[in-house]
Amino acid sequence: MIRAHQLTKRFADKNAVDGIDFVVEPGRVTGFLGPNGAGKSTTMRMILGLDAPTSGSVSVNGHRYAASPAPLREIGALLDAHAIHPGRSARDHLRWLAASNGIPTTRVGEVLDLVGLESVAGQRAGRFSLGMGQRLGIAAAMLGDPPVVVLDEPVNGLDPEGIRWVRTLARQLADEGRTVFISSHLMSEMALMADHLLVIGRGSILADCSMTEFMSDHAASYVRVKAPALGDAANLLTGRGLEVTRVDDELRIGGMDAPSVGELMFRHGLMVHELTLVRSSLEDAFMTLTADSVEYHASTEGAVA
Known part of the structure; x- marks a missing residue:
């Protein structure tokens, strides 16, 4: 379990994370969403003790992650797929991580097999593609068989x-029964993966609810009707006080x-x-909720046709 209480991180005159409270429960996949600059990476870094909170607190299974004597056994994390010495092989990278946390070397082979890198385990990580680096990062996260996973x-890449394998x-x-906390900008994949959503914008929590609740509260819906007598159908439905919009050969009905x-x-x-x-x-639904929290808005004016 991950628990944050009034978690705040201030840089100069700006609160990157502004007094947020949340709990990431075990036994479900919690998706962490937000526009660029919303505070996602800063929050994840504070969970892992890489950034110190300005105020407030965050704990992993009841204590600070930095206080754990064997961190990889407590929480497995992937924040940067490039955080690997380029001259080390994939196997050697995992072997020194295992040694530093008292993890048997037999586990190295297991996680290499898990992520599909056993055939390239002797290659230098600096030659890996982005996708291979991601797989190696996930292998490192799973090395200690942790109860909490942050990706x-x-x-x-x-x-x-x-992508299906990660899902x-x-x-x-x-x-x-593990705690799984995943951030992503790939909304279609998050829709298939997550049970629960935590949405952040400009350092504040905008939503903390199940995927079902989120879609019910923020996703627009309508009933599409196609019929031979479309005009008669429109008159009937409009006469019942419904919102009716005609688009080409269909009616879009709201309110029923x-x-x-x-x-x-x-x-x-x-x-x-x-x-x-x-x-x-x-x-x-995400774009609707976070419309006022986007730091940079692009314009399509003058775009090449």
Whole structure:
């Protein structure tokens, strides 16, 4: 479990993290989302003791992570896939980490096999691609078989098979009862991976809820209707006080669920070809929630067509 209480980090005249409270529970994958500059990396660094809080506190399983005598057995973390000596082989990189935390060397082979790097374990890490570096970073995070796993953008540079593997691994770790805390800008993948979301913007918590609650609260939805007599359907639904928008050969209905729309049209003898509930994506919901928290807004004016 990770617990933060009034966690604050100030740089010069700006609060990068502004008095936040949260708990990352075991047994589920918690996604950590936020725009660039929102405070995600600073928060993760404070969890790991790499940055000291200006005020407040953060603990891992009831105590400060920095106080652990064998940190890799307490929490496995990947913050920077490039934080590897380029002259060391993947195997030697993991062997010295294991030795520093009293972990048997047999575990090195196990995690290399876990991440699919056993065939290149003797190669220098400086020659690795970004995706291979990510796999080696995850191997290091899993070296101590930790109860808490923290991964910052773990799918960067991975191919589709690798992305699916990370998703499966995260779900498996959560199912084993571990605490899994993952940040990512890849919203489509987070939608498939996370059970719970922690969203931060300008250093403050904007949402701390289940994925289901988040989508219910922040994702727009409408009922798509396609029918032969589209005009008659529009008149009927508008007459019931519903929000009706016509887009090409379909109606978009707000204010009533799909079964009720279908039943209403059936009672009035109107044939339906399609009746679908359409809900916006996690990306759309995230963008709506964080619109006022984005530090840099790009403009499309003058863009090349």
